[in-house]
Amino acid sequence: xxxxxxxxxxxxxxxxxxxxxxxxxxxxxxxxxxxxxxxxxxxxxxxxxxxxxxxxxxxxxxxxxxxxxxxxxxxxxxxxxxxxxxxxxxxxxxxxxxxxxxxxxxxxxxxxxxxxxxxxxxxxxxxxxxxxxxxxxxxxxxxxxxxxxxxxxxxxxxxxxxxxxxxxxxxxxxxxxxxxxxxxxxxxxxxxxxxxxxxxxxxxxxxxxxxxxxxxxxxxxxxxxxxxxxxxxxxxxxxxxxxxxxxxxx
Amino acid sequence: xxxxxxxxxxxxxxxxxxxxxxxxxxxxxxxxxxxxxxxxxxxxxxxxxxxxxxxxxxxxxxxxxxxxxxxxxxxxxxxxxxxxxxxxxxxxxxxxxxxxxxxxxxxxxxxxxxxxxxxxxxxxxxxxxxxxxxxxxxxxxxxxxxxxxxxxxxxxxxxxxxxxxxxxxxxxxxxxxxxxxxxxxxxxxxxxxxxxxxxxxxxxxxxxxxxxxxxxxxxxxxxxxxxxxxxxxxxxxxxxxxxxxxxxxxxxxxxxxxxxxxxxxxxxxxxxxxxxxxxxxxxxxxxxxxxxxxxxxxxxxxxxxxxxxxxxxxxxxxxxxxxxxx
Numbered sequence: 109x110x111x112x113x114x115x116x117x118x119x120x121x122x123x124x125x126x127x128x129x130x131x132x133x134x135x136x137x138x139x140x141x142x143x144x145x146x147x148x149x150x151x152x153x154x155x156x157x158x159x160x161x162x163x164x165x166x167x168x169x170x171x172x173x174x175x176x177x178x179x180x181x182x183x184x185x186x187x188x189x190x191x192x193x194x195x196x197x198x199x200x201x202x203x204x205x206x207x208x209x210x211x212x213x214x215x216x217x218x219x220x221x222x223x224x225x226x227x228x229x230x231x232x233x234x235x236x237x238x239x240x241x242x243x244x245x246x247x248x249x250x251x252x253x254x255x256x257x258x259x260x261x262x263x264x265x266x267x268x269x270x271x272x273x274x275x276x277x278x279x280x281x282x283x284x285x286x287x288x289x290x291x292x293x294x295x296x297x298x299x300x301x302x303x304x305x306x307x308x309x310x311x312x313x314x315x316x317x318x319x320x321x322x323x324x325x326x327x328x329x330x331x332x333x334x335x336x337x338x339x340x341x342x343x344x345x346x347x348x349x350x351x352x353x354x355x356x357x358x
Numbered sequence: 359x360x361x362x363x364x365x366x367x368x369x370x371x372x373x374x375x376x377x378x379x380x381x382x383x384x385x386x387x388x389x390x391x392x393x394x395x396x397x398x399x400x401x402x403x404x405x406x407x408x409x410x411x412x413x414x415x416x417x418x419x420x421x422x423x424x425x426x427x428x429x430x431x432x433x434x435x436x437x438x439x440x441x442x443x444x445x446x447x448x449x450x451x452x453x454x455x456x457x458x459x460x461x462x463x464x465x466x467x468x469x470x471x472x473x474x475x476x477x478x479x480x481x482x483x484x485x486x487x488x489x490x491x492x493x494x495x496x497x498x499x500x501x502x503x504x505x506x507x508x509x510x511x512x513x514x515x516x517x518x519x520x521x522x523x524x525x526x527x528x529x530x531x532x533x534x535x536x537x538x539x540x541x542x543x544x545x546x547x548x549x550x551x552x553x554x555x556x557x558x559x560x561x562x563x564x565x566x567x568x569x570x571x572x573x574x575x576x577x578x579x580x581x582x583x584x585x586x587x588x589x590x591x592x593x594x595x596x597x598x599x600x601x602x603x604x605x606x607x608x609x610x611x612x613x614x615x616x617x618x619x620x621x622x623x624x625x626x627x628x629x630x631x632x633x634x635x636x637x638x639x640x641x642x643x644x645x646x647x648x649x650x651x652x653x654x655x656x657x658x659x660x661x662x663x664x665x666x667x668x669x670x671x672x673x674x675x676x677x678x679x680x681x682x683x684x
Contacts, residue, residue: 117460193443201461201462
């Protein structure tokens with residue numbers, strides 16, 4: 109546990125020092141929120157809506173987006189450590205690979221949840237209604253699970269990558285599709301029928317719906333189903349990430 | 359018990375045999391050098407001994423612990439300073455040290471005390487709160503050495519410790535390394551392709567070329583096995599001196615361009631005699647100088663090739679640029 113904490117602490121210090129990274133990775137979610145939210149709010153009529161407008165519908169999706177991108181990126185950061193030699197320092201210490209991996213995951217997840225929280229606060233400022241305390245806690249639970257799940261996913265990817273060259277590829281062909289197919293931007297039910305199975309095997313879908321339940325009180329998928337599905341995905345990602353990282357060499 | 363025992367250690371990458379059945383034994387408190395050109399297999403050997411790479415075959419014990427059977431045991435007993443930088447540039451020197459101390463599970467009170475002591479030792483205590491990215495190459499190297507010593511290892515690996523550093527910093531680091539060895543009795547294994555470095559620091563040297571150890575002894579013995587010293591005497595009477603010089607320890611003398619070139623054993627012991635023979639009346643000596651064989655000559659002698667210095671130069675430059683890339 110000490111070791112996990114040590115690696116977490118390092119992630120936190122680095123995160124708090126890189127102001128440009130904090131602001132930079134908030135840029136895209138804020139852009140999406142403002143452009144889509146305000147741009148489409150008047151135009152879009154949600155099918156079967158229970159009264160919320162598109163902006164309200166969009167906020168949980170954008171929070172999930174911020175958490176997703178930050179956590180995947182934090183996981184992939186291990187490649188930098190590999191390239192700049194720091195990974196050797198941890199690998200030659202008398203600690204297990206699992207502890208290193210868990211520490212990195214915890215650090216990535218924490219920064220991701222903080223980024224998500226920024227978006228949440230911002231949404232309150234632009235006028236979505238304030239949910240209950242329980243609602244907040246539910247939203248944070250799902251943000252945390254998304255963070256852990258995708259930080260581990262990032263580490264799994266990083267363990268298989270040699271350098272940062274593949275990063276753009278991963279972003280465009282893995283991360284954006286995960287985001288696009290999650291119901292973050294539009295209700296799952298309104299998608300073409302053949303796409304729906306793809307959204308249902310996507311862990312992020314359950315995260316988005318879970319946050320939506322917390323903040324709006326309604327969701328397309330039952331929140332307990334979301335919790336079970338996302339929780340299981342998180343466990344699987346940690347196991348896969350730990351396994352691949354164990355095989356990774358410097 | 360030997361500090362390090364290596365027995366037919368071998369590492370193959372596909373067809374390439376990077377380390378080819380090397381064997382040696384290092385005593386406690388010794389400074390042992392692996393000398394060879396880049397690509398000779400030094401770093402691969404160090405990587406195996408520090409548990410970062412598994413050997414293809416062979417066996418090695420570090421501090422009596424098998425590097426394959428008890429990796430954690432070996433890791434606790436060793437400190438490693440890698441060839442390429444391995445600091446976190448976004449952290450301060452203190453934080454890098456603290457991170458290391460926590461990884462090695464040193465209790466807080468002891469950890470802080472030791473970090474303070476080590477930073478003082480490498481004269482970085484004034485800059486302990488600065489981010490490492492603001493450090494010069496020499497400061498980074500010193501910090502890495504301090505970090506490698508924080509958990510008081512009994513064996514310290516230094517992979518090309520002074521690569522890419524300016525001569526002044528190199529000298530400074532050499533003094534540190536020698537002091538550490540003397541004061542704390544730490545066994546040190548260092549790799550280098552600098553002849554002067556090996557000569558200055560090491561109690562014993564293994565010359566490694568293409569994965570094999572071609573010679574192993576003290577620097578003095580290695581050099582004396584290679585051959586004789588040379589004394590150059592510049593004199594207007596060079597011709598006469600050349601004709602008249604005879605002594606049992608002189609192995610040959612020739613005259614060339616106003617210079618007498620005398621090949622002999624242990625020049626410094628016989629310099630006085632030489633001066634007695636030719637320093638008096640009748641001879642004028644303008645200058646006299648001694649050239650001792652260097653490890654460069656030793657390397658040439660054992661491998662039939664010169665150290666590939668130009669290639670090393672290019673690689674050095676690349677390495678120097680690496681940590682600065684950001």
